[in-house]
Amino acid sequence: MKILVADDSRVMRQIVIRTLRQAGRGGHDIVEAQDGQEALDLVRSEAPDLVLSDWNMPEMNGIDVLTSLRASGSQVAFGFVTSEGSEEMRARAAQAGAAFLIAKPFTPEAFGEALAGIGL
């Protein structure tokens, strides 16, 4: 399985990757994107099975990445990992086609529950 982790913070990408391992989802191929445009490009070139994306990123934000993917026909599983976990943001994420939104700060248990919810 290939997972794309998109976040403009290298530190946060490392935390997300470490938390995946702590949640019992280690051992997957990881691809990293440092902004939204790179995430969009890497979904097209790397064909990941899952995208874990920050919301607030330079070049293109996460919701625009997701909207572009769905508009182009991509149905890749997509979840947000973001500091903004309000009901309004969760509703926007779901409406755009996200499978889940994990709010920062998070725990391995939160990752486990979110990924189990999409059968991973």
Add this chain to the structure above:
Amino acid sequence: MILEGPTYTDLHAVVDEVWSAFLGPEDPLLPALPDTGLGDGVTWSAATSVTGAWNGVVTVEIPDVVAQTATERMLGLAPGEDLSTEDVADAVGELVNMIGGNVKSLMPGPSALSLPLVARGTIASPSDLTEVSCLDLTWAGSPLRVSVLARRDVPARATDKQESA
């Protein structure tokens, strides 16, 4: 005019959650003694702004030792490993991003959160901002400060609610 912002208790809960989740529960955040300040050494500052139904800025100020230790723990490195300035700035920015995002969720929406601004030194606040909440804390024996500032030109919804009640 009463400016709206998160309560001390809410802000403390947000900061505590961020610190314990990513920096470990072994060193709790404690209230600082009055007039502790941030010391005379190098200070890192970070800020993120919220714009929309609520307009404000969240700032984090920490001494270099806290920034270095936080970066080590966030990256899962052993104490004393070499850190790049970019990684420290990244970690400090992510701290204010998480605190700012959670503060945004506590305030009226819709609104947008900016990307974090990080400086080695201090960041001067715009003159149209007024401090509405401030935490002076210590972590692992070192001081840190988290502040929330709101714009004066924003109607105070809390006051409106009281008047209409």
